[in-house]
Amino acid sequence: MTEPNPATAAVRAGLASDPSHHAVVPPIYLSTNYVFTSPGESHGYEYSRSANPTRQAFASAVAGLEGAANAVIASSGMGAVNTVLHALSAPGDVVVAPFDCYGGSWRLLTALAEKGLFELVLVDFSDPAALAAALARRPSQVWLETPSNPLLRITDIADVAAHAHAVGAVVVVDNTFASPVGQAPLRLGADLVIHSTTKYINGHSDVIGGAIIAADPALHERMDWWANTMGVTAGALDSYLALRGLRTLHVRMRAHEENALALAKLAQGHPGVEAVYYPGLPDHPGHDIAVAQMSCFGGMLTVTVKHGRRGVDAFLDGLRYICLAESLGGVESLVAHPLTMTHAAMTADVAARAGLVDGMLRISVGIEDKDDLIADLSDAFDRVAALTD
Ligand code: PLP
Secondary structure: OOOOOHHHHHHHOOOOOOOOOOOOOOOOOOOOEOOEEEOOEEOOOOEOOOOOHHHHHHHHHHHHHHOOOOEEEEOOHHHHHHHHHHHHOOOOOEEEEEOOOOHHHHHHHHHHHHOOOOEEEEEOOOOHHHHHHHHOOOOOEEEEEOOOOOOOOOOOHHHHHHHHHHOOOEEEEEOOOOHHHHOOHHHHOOOEEEEEOOOOOOOOOOOOOEEEEEOOHHHHHHHHHHHHHHOOEOOHHHHHHHHHHHOOHHHHHHHHHHHHHHHHHHHOOOOOEEEEEOOOOOOOOOHHHHHHHOOOOOOEEEEEEOOHHHHHHHHHOOOOOOEEOOOOOOOOOEEEOOOOOOOOOOOHHHHHHOOOOOOEEEEEOOOOOHHHHHHHHHHHHHHHHOOOO
């Protein structure tokens, strides 16, 4: 029998598998504990921190989309990052991570390095000399975020994985921005994928969650052990909602991409805009790599408006369909000011090195009607362009 295509697998994940009442949608198991048959003998499930049927249904669906057998589902994306860092690190290890990673990841990496769990080397992955110097330190882990947050820089996963493996490092890719529809890091050579399932996978801005997907079953077992031991596994209700969201991931990603590309083209050349970052634009510096390794450019678009903070205020003052809010990946359009919001944890020098500037706005383009979004954004850019020096 041939395997279903990913969109079919996502829609049908776990359907018609209820042995009790033959429900089409798998039921939610809120129970914290399960009856044993005899001391030490269970029916499979024992205690919901260790394993829960609803969480497992979501885990199997996410894992399938990333091309793996199983996944660990954490209570947040940061819970997933924290689990991997604790599972893989020992004092004396070197961890290589992007200099422009998500602000929360930067904060955790820095805090754990300061506690002595590992030595942190932050690199610009687009600089081959800097990457070679970092790999010469023989890191235990190399972390990638591509497209990066918020500048949507693209890193060649297969190339970095080959070089990192040559020095014995485990390669971890944060695939939150692309989603499993956009790229498949395990197939490109990564060892581990993590997601903030809060974003595209759930897709409705009503669940905080994370996932860890390992290519190797032994590595999966290690992650599972640490997630249970640290107590970061997700609850049943969140898992249920996230699985419901995942069923529509493929159609949502296409709609996000279509809208984001239209808005990116609108931003290009607009007199109120200084710079546009979207990997689907042919003049994006990472476009060629993105074409090679991505099958959907996604819905994240970053722009730098003219007039710095004044421009940002003019842009925001009058938006109709785009909320000023953190997070991304929901059906609704959001805009964030990275310097003061998503990346506020970064020190000023780290943020400047990562390329964050005052006039920068990160837009999570939703799936509203394209013409409405174009009209809203066009008015916002016009307000910026009308400012005088
Ligand atoms: N990774 C990326 C790329 C993110 O953007 C975020 C959150 O914004 C996280 C990880 C952390 O996820 P969570 O907020 O679910 O803990």
